[in-house]
Amino acid sequence: MAKCAICEKSAHFGNAVSHSHRRSNKIWNANVKSVRVKVEGGSKKMYVCTSCLRSGAVERA
Structure with a gap:
């Protein structure tokens, strides 16, 4: 099971x-x-829920 x-x-x-x-x-x-998310100048692949994606909590790479 994936977790955000x-x-x-x-x-x-x-x-x-x-x-x-x-x-x-x-x-x-x-x-x-x-x-794939921007993290510390690079990009990293992680599991993110759609509510966090829509709210702008993370920035896509």
Whole structure:
């Protein structure tokens, strides 16, 4: 499971509940992309969530 390098957002766990109210495990994955980012004069590849990309928390290389 990938985790955002900026805000550390990752997957959440819970139950999927059917119509008959039976429960099974469910995972909600964060919308994380592999992006090349400008870091310290160079570029580095890291996992960043789309909310951090849209907010401008990182600058693409």
